[in-house]
Amino acid sequence: MRTCDVVIIGGGPAGLAAAVSAKENGIDDILILERDRELGGILNQCIHNGFGLHTFKEELTGPEYAGRFIEKVKALEVPYKLNTMVLDISNEKIVTAMNKEEGLFQIQAKTVILAMGCRERSRGALNIPGYRPAGVFSAGTAQRLVNMEGYMPGKEVVILGSGDIGLIMARRMTLEGAKVNVVAELMPYSGGLKRNIVQCLDDFDIPLKLSHTVVEIKGKERVEGITLAQVDSNNKPIPGTEEFYSCDTLLLSVGLIPENELSRGMGVEMSPITSGPIVNESLETNIEGVFACGNVLHVHDLVDFVSEEAKAAGKNAAEYVKRNENVGQVTDSGTVCLEEQVIELVPTDGVRYTVPSTIRVAKMAEELTVRFRVGAVYRNAFIGVYFDEERMIHRKRLMMAPGEMEEVKLKKEQLGKYPNLQKITVKVEAE
């Protein structure tokens, strides 16, 4: 069977940055497997600008951001296969994939980097009653149709969900000549950026209805309209608040779910909060040599952070390969006792999760970024980080919201001073 040092599943922003990093850290035998017709992933359909402020210090569109990494992958001659679907990864890291040219094939990987991204929550997850007429699309599907395939999904639109994709599509459909009647949001606040609310809705006088949801879809063959209702604090529709909007298209922008069928299939342990793998400081899953990064691990708000995370995953995979080449010659005997120190990261009091979930101090980089999200909107609150019971970080935040990823940095040097440390707690504090 063909073997490969690093097999990367997915050629989007995470896969590309991981590949570049693995190569730059001394690994030549890399393969990216991508199911689409080109590299770049979802960035190819995100034609709006605002990407890359952190990474490149300039505002790029999605395709331009992807282009920078694709150029690097090509310049470094990292091999990749397009139109290739990975069907299965075994517990022993045998990757089974297929494409038109080669049919079904298998690769024995030394390491696997999971970089499959996420997909959109669908109508089925929402329990909206009614028939199943044509004209109900996820916002991302509509985005691909308009921006990459050159089709308009409809002329008169209602959008449910005010995350950034929903907002961006409100503007996009308007610019292409459609009428967007309303954007409805179940929550009392929008999960989208302020900039997008102003520049995608306010600029075009598109109303945003907070605490509203779709309670009925009218139409049998094609959507003819929808009924919105206001919801109470338990998200239950309030009788008597129903309002009918005519439309031929309903776009759903109601959340993203990491795409982990392959991970589950190979026995990777998953977090019920992120729907992504549980990883340690090296972004390594419970299966040795299997790493995860990007939106398959947890849904990010900025692609810059995906690239940063993927860079770490690529480096860690490279180090894993190099370490295992040396097996039998040199062992990590000097670090054995340190390796036994595994610190658990505990999210609590408003912090929903952390990535990573555990830290092996011996294996961590000099500085480790711990990313997390909060569960509600907080103003003038603090992020608190406790080493066991002792508060080590206390940082004021004017504003925190579920839509924004937060981070704290931990230093190896600092952790090294606490050899008996068992638990690091991350929480939101009022003072």
Place this chain on the structure above:
Amino acid sequence: MEQKNLTCIGCPLGCQLTVELENGEVISVTGNTCKRGDDYARKEVTSPTRIVTSTVKVTGGNVPTVSVKTKSDIPKGKIFDCAKALKEVMVQAPIAIGDVVLENVAGTGVDIVATKGVEASV
């Protein structure tokens, strides 16, 4: 005296800004937390601009459309004229990132450039 209300886009705080104007001149900005809010409000009420992104049709390429943007920001009031002008554009593949696909869109003096490469179909 004229009064305008805006939402600041500088950060997630989204401060509600109130701008007071007299004869088109900004008299005061209130509601902002930082300098960025003041700057944003002054620009937004006097000469609001936007980068416009869209797609144009491709002929002879391996994909049907290519993504494009205005090379710099254009007046907000020209957004629809810009979108309309782009509907008429058809570009021949191959196309490289940064290629000009339309000059001086809608009389703004700003060019439209491709944001994605497209190979010629084989």
